[in-house]
Amino acid sequence: AQSVTQLDSHVSVSEGTPVLLRCNYSSSYSPSLFWYVQHPNKGLQLLLKYTSAATLVKGINGFEAEFKKSETSFHLTKPSAHMSDAAEYFCVVSDQETGGFKTIFGAGTRLFVKA
Amino acid sequence: SQTIHQWPATLVQPVGSPLSLECTVEGTSNPNLYWYRQAAGRGLQLLFYSVGIGQISSEVPQNLSASRPQDRQFILSSKKLLLSDSGFYLCAWSVQGSNQPQHFGDGTRLSIL
Numbered sequence: 189a190q191s192v193t194q195l196d197s198h199v200s201v202s203e204g205t206p207v208l209l210r211c212n213y214s215s216s217y218s219p220s221l222f223w224y225v226q227h228p229n230k231g232l233q234l235l236l237k238y239t240s241a242a243t244l245v246k247g248i249n250g251f252e253a254e255f256k257k258s259e260t261s262f263h264l265t266k267p268s269a270h271m272s273d274a275a276e277y278f279c280v281v282s283d284q285e286t287g288g289f290k291t292i293f294g295a296g297t298r299l300f301v302k303a
Numbered sequence: 304s305q306t307i308h309q310w311p312a313t314l315v316q317p318v319g320s321p322l323s324l325e326c327t328v329e330g331t332s333n334p335n336l337y338w339y340r341q342a343a344g345r346g347l348q349l350l351f352y353s354v355g356i357g358q359i360s361s362e363v364p365q366n367l368s369a370s371r372p373q374d375r376q377f378i379l380s381s382k383k384l385l386l387s388d389s390g391f392y393l394c395a396w397s398v399q400g401s402n403q404p405q406h407f408g409d410g411t412r413l414s415i416l
Contacts, residue, residue, distance in 0.1 A: 220403055231309075231393055231407030232347075278346065282403040291402050295346040 190215050192281045194294040202302045207251075207266040209297045211279035214260060221262040222280040223253055226296075232278060238262065249273070274301045305330035309394050309408035317416050322367075322381040324411050326394030329375065334396040336377040337405060338369055341391040353377060354399070389415045 195210040213219060220239045224232040236247025243255040249272075253264045262279060279294040306329045316322060328334050338350040349362045351369035359369050366385060370378045377394060391412055395405040 222404055224407075229391075229410065229412060231395070231409050232405075233407070234404045237404055280403065291349075291405075293347045 200300040209264040217283040219283040324379040337395040339393040
């Protein structure tokens with residue numbers, strides 16, 4: 189069965205400090221993994237994606253994520269938070285099942301950035 | 304380049320009234336199309352998806368329905384809104400043959416009074 193767990197519903201950091209948003213997944217197949225960001229009253233925007241190439245994936249706005257199969261994790265990181273990073277972040281897992289693809293969205297992690 | 308449009312951006316409706324939310328995609332052909340609902344403080348719930356004109360799959364039984372009258376047009380409807388229909392509705396598209404990544408519209412904030 190497929191699932192995705194975002195371990196923190198809220199994360200608060202100070203501007204200029206590192207960001208870590210945690211995501212664990214389970215999948216019966218070789219999954220593709222994604223991180224999306226959502227600013228208030230906006231749609232979701234793709235940050236980065238892992239599709240079985242390099243395990244360290246770089247995305248937009250200085251974010252990156254590392255796929256660790258042994259830990260079934262895909263944590264999102266950024267070395268230095270900016271005020272504009274305050275938003276909600278969604279981890280997504282997608283894999284191919286018989287007859288098509290299955291996608292699961294995590295419940296989201298809200299990132300707060302303090303000045 | 305591809306763009307996706309949703310309207311209206313906000314909507315306030317009384318209980319029992321009908322609903323029609325529209326989503327159109329430009330710059331691509333034969334997209335997969337999706338409707339999601341996002342309740343306050345919660346993740347995304349997939350409501351409907353479509354792989355082609357007139358082909359609608361429902362993920363959650365409810366009083367909402369969806370239609371795809373044209374290749375790049377996806378409509379979410381209801382005959383009688385309930386209080387529980389309040390939320391943020393998002394339309395998205397992906398390329399045919401894959402459901403990720405998805406590209407989202409800016410959403411419609413629906414408030415039921």
